[in-house]
Every structure is written in structure tokens, then in C-alpha cells.
């Protein structure tokens with residue numbers, strides 16, 4: 001291949017890339033080579049984990065490219081495939097597990113300029129991958145629709161990054177998680193074969209690329225099912241007791257007639273980390289943060305009374321649209337606030353069993369006490385309302401963290417480990433053969449986000465002593 005020869009410093013070492021030549025081959029595209037900028041754009045929120053801090057702090061790309069069209073993405077793929085240069089895709093870099101940190105250097109492919117809402121039809125929208133979630137909602141709401149779910153990084157995260165690296169969030173109480181059938185309709189991906197191409201995946205075929213950390217295709221556009229848009233009021237309810245607060249969350253989750261988008265439950269001392277909400281979070285009490293349709297507010301009050309809670313904060317959708325969003329204290333923003341108060345704190349992500357009587361939650365709450373502080377998000381999973389934990393952990397040593405994880409799993413609570421950058425080790429704990437096979441077909445040289453997919457590392461013999 002001609003281009004390949006251009007990029008290599010010809011004589012001595014065939015693995016050294018001529019970055020000047022590579023940048024030149026990208027034509028008019030924005031290329032960033034300033035080392036400080038490249039370092040910044042090589043990082044995400046991996047530092048939430050003390051384990052990942054130690055593993056990933058020194059990993060950076062060699063240059064950043066910002067294509068503005070799908071055709072330019074294809075050019076980047078052609079150039080990088082020819083030069084055998086790794087490509088790590090970046091949306092907004094808000095992932096928590098070092099997903100978009102390049103382990104082997106190469107090109108960081110920043111898709112933030114590919115950000116158009118291409119069309120909106122009743123119940124579905126076609127979006128470019130770098131479109132930010134809040135910006136998408138601003139367009140879809142004009143015709144009465146909104147995203148079914150979004151992470152608490154709503155204002156910054158991109159739809160491509162959410163699909164490739166996220167799991168669910170605000171809205172999951174009604175629509176489940178991103179991996180659930182029906183939450184993603186179609187994708188366009190650019191491949192990294194010798195002759196890169198653009199593929200369209202529709203229906204169940206999208207699962208080959210869904211939540212694969214950009215290891216097996218560069219997503220350029222997506223068709224995403226939407227929900228009817230509501231006016232979301234924000235409410236805080238305070239309870240004496242965490243278990244009663246959790247019962248309230250479960251009952252509200254199961255009350256299908258009450259329209260809601262968020263039910264987040266916090267045991268004390270977590271509310272103490274929410275400095276900006278201090279006046280609404282009484283000392284020593286559990287708190288529930290809610291997004292609820294304005295039309296359901298009156299009926300919510302009866303449930304609050306029944307369980308002995310106090311409404312300490314209430315904003316109409318209009319008021320909530322200005323200033324701080326309650327959602328930015330929930331999901332993984334809780335960890336952000338906790339770590340601002342005490343940077344030694346870290347977190348876990350836990351799928352608890354269906355727990356209608358709060359027996360499971362009571363067990364963990366009492367067993368760990370202050371060492372594992374209870375933060376619960378209610379979500380719909382397999383048709384049932386279930387508690388998901390993003391507990392705040394008082395970190396001491398890697399061994400103790402592992403013990404805590406093992407204890408949860410021995411009790412039947414599945415930990416989606418946020419302290420690993422390996423796709424399968426963090427999520428469902430099993431290799432997805434369809435995703436690995438797709439990678440083999442579209443990225444035969446293993447250039448896409450190398451080092452993150454266990455199934456591929458095992459298949460190619462790149463896994464040494466169990467670690468990437």
C-alpha cells in the first residue's frame with residue numbers, strides 16, 4: 001500500500017509512524033498535536049477509580065483528529081488502516097473506566113464535530129454520533145419527543161459515546177437500559193479493514209456494536225427510539241430512615257400511573273456531599289431525588305404522606321430548566337460530588353435482586369455501614385422495578401475493595417466492576433462472541449481501541465497472565 005509506506009520511517013523500524021506524513025494525508029481536517037491538548041483529549045473520568053488511576057495515568061494518544069463528516073471519518077479510517085495506526089474514538093470523554101484512553105497511543109478520533117440531528121419522526125430520531133444529548137432533546141422536544149434515557153452527563157455526553165460506553169440513567173425507571181431490546185434501532189459504522197467501508201446495522205444486528213467501547217466499529221450515525229416529552233418537575237423527599245426511603249422508591253417505581261423519569265435514593269451521609277442542596281437535605285436523614293411529570297405531582301403527595309416523608313424541595317419544569325439540575329446529583333454525579341468532598345472515596349456499581357421488601361438492601365446497609373454508603377437508583381429490568389447501587393465506598397486497599405466485591409457477588413448481587421477498563425470484566429462478565437466475531441470482520445488488524453476487549457485479546461493470544 002502506497003500510503004502505508006509514506007507513514008513509516010522507511011529504514012530502521014517499521015513500527016514507527018511518521019506523524020507529519022499522517023497528518024498531511026488527512027488534508028483539511030482539524031488535527032491537534034499540541035502535547036497538552038492531546039493529553040487532555042486522551043483522558044476521561046478514570047480517576048474515579050484508584051485502581052485505574054495507577055494503571056492509566058501515563059497513557060496518551062499521539063495526535064487528535066476531528067473530522068466533521070462521515071466521509072472524513074472514512075478517510076481517517078483509510079489512512080490509519082494503511083499505516084496500522086491504532087484509533088480510539090472519543091465522544092465527550094466522560095466515560096468512567098478509561099474506555100476512551102488509548103492504551104497503545106495512535107490517533108484519538110474526536111467526533112464532537114459530527115453533531116447534527118439529521119431527522120426527527122414521531123417516536124424516532126436519526127442523530128450523528130457526536131451530537132450532545134441535551135442538544136438532541138432541544139430539537140426533538142419541538143415536536144413533542146425526547147430521549148428515552150440519558151446519563152447524568154446529559155449536558156456534555158454524546159449519543160455515540162453513551163451507546164458505546166454507557167448503560168442507562170435518567171429514564172431507565174421507565175425504559176430499562178440501553179442494552180434492552182427496543183432502545184436502539186439502527187447504526188452506521190465505519191470499519192478498519194484494509195479497505196474501510198461504511199456498514200448499516202439494523203434491528204438486533206446493532207447489538208454487535210452496542211456497548212463495545214468502540215472496539216469494533218466507529219459509529220457515525222444512529223437511529224434512536226424516543227419517548228413522549230413531559231414537563232418534568234423536580235422534587236426532594238426526606239425520610240428518617242433509609243429503608244423507608246427505599247420502600248418509597250420501590251412503590252413509586254411500581255406505580256405505573258405516576259409518570260416519572262428519576263428515582264434516586266441516598267442514605268446519610270451521602271446527602272451531606274451535595275453542598276448546593278444543603279438547605280433541602282436535613283442532617284442525618286435519607287433523601288430521595290425525583291423527576292416527576294408535573295401532572296403527577298398532586299398524586300405523588302399522597303404516597304409521600306403514606307410513608308411519612310417530607311417534601312423539602314419542589315421546582316416546576318419551568319423553574320427546573322434554570323440553574324442546577326437535580327439529575328446532576330444522581331447516577332455517577334453522586335460519585336463526583338462525594339469525591340469533591342473527600343477524594344479518597346470511590347464507588348461500586350451493583351445490580352441487586354428484585355427486592356420488594358427491601359430485605360436485600362437492609363442486609364447490605366447493615367453489613368457494611370459507613371464503609372459502603374447506599375446510593376440506589378431504581379430502574380426497570382426485565383419488566384420489574386429493581387434497585388441498582390452506585391454505592392460510595394471508603395477506599396482503603398485494593399485487597400479490601402476486592403473483598404467487598406466478592407462479598408456482594410457471594411450474596412447474589414452482581415457487581416459491574418468500575419475498576420477495570422476491560423469491557424467484559426466490567427460489565428456482564430462474559431465474552432460476547434457476536435461482538436468478537438464482528439471485530440474480526442471489521443477490524444482484522446486489531447486497531448480499534450486496542451487492549452479493551454477480552455474476547456479479542458484471548459482469540460489473538462495477546463492476553464498475558466490474564467491481564468491485557
Ligand code: FAD
Nearest residue numbers: 091092093094095151158160161162165166167214219331
Ligand atoms: P466517551 O467517554 O467519549 O466514550 C465512551 C466510550 O465509547 C469509549 O470507549 C469510546 O471509545 C467509545 N465511543 C465514543 N464515541 C464513539 C463512537 N461514535 N463510535 C464508537 N465508539 C465510540 N453513564 C451512564 O450510563 N449513566 C450515567 O448516569 C452516567 N453518569 C455519569 C456521571 C459522571 C459524573 C461521569 C463522569 C460519567 C457518567 N457516566 C454515566 C459515564 C459516561 O458519562 C456516559 O457513559 C456517557 O454517555 C459517555 O459519553 P461520552 O460522549 O463522554 O463518551
